[in-house]
Amino acid sequence: MDKKIKVLIVDDSAVIRQLLSMLLSEDPEIEVVGTAGDPLIARDRIKALNPDVVTLDVEMPNMDGVTFLRKIMTLRPMPVVMVSTLTQAGAETTLEALEIGAVDFIAKPVHDAAQGLSEIAGELRSKVKQAARARVGRGAAAPRKTNRIYSAGKEKLVAIGASTGGVEALKTVLMDLPAECPPIVVTQHMPPRFTAAFAERLNRECPMKVSEAKHNDPIEPGHVYIAPGSHHLEVVRVSNQYRCTLSESAPVSGHRPSVDVLFRSVADTVGRGAVGAILTGMGKDGAEGLLAMRKAGAYTLGQDESSALIYGMPRVAFERGAVMKQVSLSHMADAIMEACESSARAAVRA
Incomplete structure (x- = not known):
């Protein structure tokens, strides 16, 4: 330079x-x-x-x-x-x-x-x-509460990964989703005390319930689970129900919690019943995991360059073929809901 x-x-x-x-x-x-x-x-x-x-x-x-x-x-x-x-x-x-x-x-x-x-x-x-290098003052859409009603089946699950810029981005997406949204699991790079405060802040402002994930939490519609700092969050299936599992195993892609760990678990456990979204952030965490989700039949989304504070993680995921569709932050919630509803209809027809 x-x-x-x-x-x-x-x-x-x-x-x-x-x-x-x-x-x-x-x-x-x-x-x-x-x-x-x-x-x-x-x-x-x-x-x-x-x-x-x-x-x-x-x-x-x-x-x-x-x-x-x-x-x-x-x-x-x-x-x-x-x-x-x-x-x-x-x-x-x-x-x-x-x-x-x-x-x-x-x-x-x-x-x-x-x-x-x-x-x-x-x-x-x-x-x-x-x-x-960040796109400061790029005019991201202000969060807004939605009147949309979610009509897909209960088997859907949404996984979201974010890093730098994710606090603003996640709030924007969640505020535009309905209270009775599909269950959502999130990994956001953040220290332990900060993830708890982040979840509490989102819970006060967003339509759905938001909490820091706890080990063995049942994963339910209308609820968002945030990976706690310093713990990987994974999705497992126990007695026909999805649950959160936490671990302090070694960092993956340089991070704990790691987006790759979450996405790979969703690929293995939920497969075609999942929707994955990778948002703003530096580095490459989440790219391989999102690719695994796509290969498992999940629908995958990536935040586009113009709306990302840091177009790092979404860029790497897109370049590796993990992203099926790039969308702006202001349209991410709609894209997630449309993916959930269209895949649910396809499952019914099958």
Whole structure:
């Protein structure tokens, strides 16, 4: 890369500012062009330095990070990576930031944040570089509640995988599905505390019931099951009923939870009775699993490039022949329902 990614670091801690500067500057593709101790200083430095990416602390004096993020996304939309804490409060605030438009986040431990950040330096640099390529301010459809009624059989199951940008994307899809939707299993790359907060947030706002999946949960219509952070989620069949199973086995495709693990289990257990959808995210997790679903007779969908914050996972899945149809985020819910209903009709005719 000829042009370096210019980064502005906004954090009230001088120690963290210095550490983030050092860790990011170790990458030859990144240049830290400035730092700011609070949003008021950051506002002036954004204008003066024109950074490609801003790292933004959640908790700061004068103006909290989320309030400042709202101003950024309103006045000058740009890629922002939030710096959060691994706490319940930090998770809630970070999820709000992601819905507002932050590209991604890094989570620092409550104790010895300096050591914790050093341990995830590679992840930090990777997320900043991905953020620089993100389609910020692309005008994704606002979530809307639907009046649609689901009429397919009870044997249908939907599996969804997402990563960077998935908080906004999943909410958009779920808000446009009916309360009595087919059962839905989701793997979203996220730390443990964050998946619980994410499920609770979706449950408050979406038409259907949403919960973090528990081991041996029966999988039922009108319910969405989110894979807990650090656990793979798989679908099994026990006594003629689908159930969730969780494991802490080794990461797959670099992740735990892994979209590939979920999709492969759905391919093996549900086969042609399933619909798979892969949404925004960096990397390739989910591509092989979605291909396995397609080969097993499932209908497979991928988010298109124009509506994806990060067109990584959907792109790899499409290039490997795993995606039967690419659709925009605003049409994903309709495509899922149409696939469920058409395959259910085909099963009746057979």
